[in-house]
Amino acid sequence: MKFKTLGRHAREGTKSVWRNGWMTISAVGAVTTTLLLVGVFLALMLNLNEIAGNIEDDVEVKVLVELTADEQQVSELENNLGDLPAVGELTYSSKEEELDELVDSLGDQGKAFELFEQSNPLNDAFIIKPDNPVDAVQIAEEAEAMDQVDEVDFGEEIVQRLFQFNEYARYIGLGLIVGLVFTAIFLISNTIKITIIARKKEIGIMKLVGATNAFIRWPFFVEGLILGVLGSIIPIAAVMSGYYYLYYNLQDRIQFDFIQLLPFNPFAFQLAGLILVIGAFIGVWGSVMSVRKFLKV
Amino acid sequence: MICMIEMKGVYKTYPNGVTALNGIDVHIDQGEFVYVVGPSGAGKSTFTKLMFREEKATKGTVNVNNFNLTTIKEKKVPFLRRNVGVVYQDFRLLPRLTVYENVAFALEVIEESPNQIRRRVMDVLDQVRLKNKARFIPDELSGGEQQRVSIARAIVNRPRLLIADEPTGNLDPDTSWEIMHILEEINAKGTTVLMATHSQEIVNTIRKRVIAIEDGQIVRDEARGEYGYEI
Ligand SMILES: Nc1ncnc2c1ncn2[C@@H]1O[C@H](COP(=O)(O)OP(=O)(O)OP(=O)(O)O)[C@@H](O)[C@H]1O
Numbered sequence: 001m002k003f004k005t006l007g008r009h010a011r012e013g014t015k016s017v018w019r020n021g022w023m024t025i026s027a028v029g030a031v032t033t034t035l036l037l038v039g040v041f042l043a044l045m046l047n048l049n050e051i052a053g054n055i056e057d058d059v060e061v062k063v064l065v066e067l068t069a070d071e072q073q074v075s076e077l078e079n080n081l082g083d084l085p086a087v088g089e090l091t092y093s094s095k096e097e098e099l100d101e102l103v104d105s106l107g108d109q110g111k112a113f114e115l116f117e118q119s120n121p122l123n124d125a126f127i128i129k130p131d132n133p134v135d136a137v138q139i140a141e142e143a144e145a146m147d148q149v150d151e152v153d154f155g156e157e158i159v160q161r162l163f164q165f166n167e168y169a170r171y172i173g174l175g176l177i178v179g180l181v182f183t184a185i186f187l188i189s190n191t192i193k194i195t196i197i198a199r200k201k202e203i204g205i206m207k208l209v210g211a212t213n214a215f216i217r218w219p220f221f222v223e224g225l226i227l228g229v230l231g232s233i234i235p236i237a238a239v240m241s242g243y244y245y246l247y248y249n250l251q252d253r254i255q256f257d258f259i260q261l262l263p264f265n266p267f268a269f270q271l272a273g274l275i276l277v278i279g280a281f282i283g284v285w286g287s288v289m290s291v292r293k294f295l296k297v
Numbered sequence: 298m299i300c301m302i303e304m305k306g307v308y309k310t311y312p313n314g315v316t317a318l319n320g321i322d323v324h325i326d327q328g329e330f331v332y333v334v335g336p337s338g339a340g341k342s343t344f345t346k347l348m349f350r351e352e353k354a355t356k357g358t359v360n361v362n363n364f365n366l367t368t369i370k371e372k373k374v375p376f377l378r379r380n381v382g383v384v385y386q387d388f389r390l391l392p393r394l395t396v397y398e399n400v401a402f403a404l405e406v407i408e409e410s411p412n413q414i415r416r417r418v419m420d421v422l423d424q425v426r427l428k429n430k431a432r433f434i435p436d437e438l439s440g441g442e443q444q445r446v447s448i449a450r451a452i453v454n455r456p457r458l459l460i461a462d463e464p465t466g467n468l469d470p471d472t473s474w475e476i477m478h479i480l481e482e483i484n485a486k487g488t489t490v491l492m493a494t495h496s497q498e499i500v501n502t503i504r505k506r507v508i509a510i511e512d513g514q515i516v517r518d519e520a521r522g523e524y525g526y527e528i
């Protein structure tokens with residue numbers, strides 16, 4: 001195809017958008033509706049994913065060593081722990097370090113604990129990061145059975161709840177995806193049906209004049225692209241302003257520090273780009289699909 | 298002589314069971330001018346539609362401009378059609394395009410340069426006396442005007458074969474003669490012309506080869522024939 005011909009297709013596609021009038025409006029409406037849902041859903045899913053990821057990253061198993069253990073026994077324990085297959089990272093933290101951390105984490109109140117520096121009541125500890133956060137429970141169980149282990153702590157509750165929450169999020173996400181896909185297919189195929197009768201004849205005539213399928217398809221491709229892009233304007237505006245509001249107004253009121261929304265910049269812009277791409281795809285797909293049936297003349 | 302159209306033992310039965318062509322054998326050379334005559338429903342339009350693959354023969358072989366239409370691949374059909382200009386009995390104009398755009402379309406598909414397109418389209422519109430209606434859409438034209446647009450589109454890329462299905466059917470006598478002169482002119486430049494018509498006056502005045510079809514069969518084929526039917 002010559003470059004000039006591409007210009008012709010672009011012109012024809014654009015003209016067609018104007019000529020189709022209310023049909024264009026209804027097609028754009030269908031894309032807009034779909035993308036609004038997709039946008040909200042995407043923002044939700046990506047944030048949930050981020051939050052889940054944050055929590056999962058924080059999962060660690062702390063193995064407290066018996067106060068009575070001697071150096072020999074500690075290093076034996078270290079070896080045993082290191083041999084567990086699910087262990088990712090294994091670090092030793094002496095009771096002095098443990099105290100420092102405790103003092104730090106409590107801030108001003110922590111000052112009171114500095115008194116303990118002389119007679120530290122804490123245990124030495126091993127901190128284990130599992131390769132896969134799901135294995136935390138198993139590691140904890142195995143460590144508990146070992147000699148010289150006083151106590152194992154891995155924030156059971158949080159981990160348990162996290163995995164449950166994550167599972168819900170996935171089910172909800174899956175449900176939304178299926179719903180959206182069906183909505184999109186329904187809306188778009190409905191709109192396309194309307195144009196079929198008018199276009200069937202046109203496409204037939206074009207073919208009789210000697211147009212190849214590709215020649216006929218191109219303007220439809222452009223038209224679909226334009227419809228998709230037009231359809232993504234409102235969703236992009238809505239999702240970006242909505243996210244702006246959420247990020248700058250609600251973020252402060254959320255107490256848990258593991259719930260961190262993705263920062264407005266660049267996330268909102270990436271989301272906008274994604275909506276635009278999906279919109280363009282839906283438009284092109286719908287438009288080209290609608291021609292396909294009628295190319296067999 | 299170089300062969301333009303050849304049909305051997307051609308039958309055409311439409312899906313509804315109507316047999317429109319009933320054993321056609323014909324040979325038309327490049328450069329000929331042929332009238333196809335016969336009563337309404339005889340199969341004239343069907344006969345012409347086989348030549349650019351609007352319809353496929355049910356049986357038999359069809360060769361046009363060195364394309365074997367019995368075996369041609371779907372992808373090649375557009376290239377066959379680019380060498381065949383067709384004036385349809387029912388015009389087949391693109392309803393949403395202007396007169397100018399309708400004619401230009403035939404050149405756009407062969408990726409002619411915009412300058413060439415402009416010049417050639419204006420030329421043929423002048424030829425069919427429609428220059429002043431270039432910006433109209435088909436619905437704003439009379440039947441005769443639409444027919445002239447259809448003719449302009451068929452001849453604009455100077456096809457090797459021109460098929461005209463009653464090209465003067467909706468025209469007043471003056472315009473009819475003008476159209477006939479255009480067809481003769483094109484024929485003189487080497488284009489093979491095949492024209493289905495009910496016009497006794499034209500066939501008997503501009504004498505050419507005449508093929509008469511009745512009930513889907515060729516009943517007469519004369520080099521300088523007459524219309525041969527009473528109106
Ligand atoms: N698409 C079609 N489907 C079914 N039957 C058809 C179709 N087109 C034509 N026919 C039938 O085939 C026969 C021949 O039709 P055709 O149009 O070829 O006649 P014609 O000679 O061109 O007539 P006219 O002079 O009125 O244009 C007729 O009986 C017609 O009803």
Ligand SMILES: [Mg+2]
Pocket residue numbers: 341342343386462
């Ligand atoms: Mg006919």
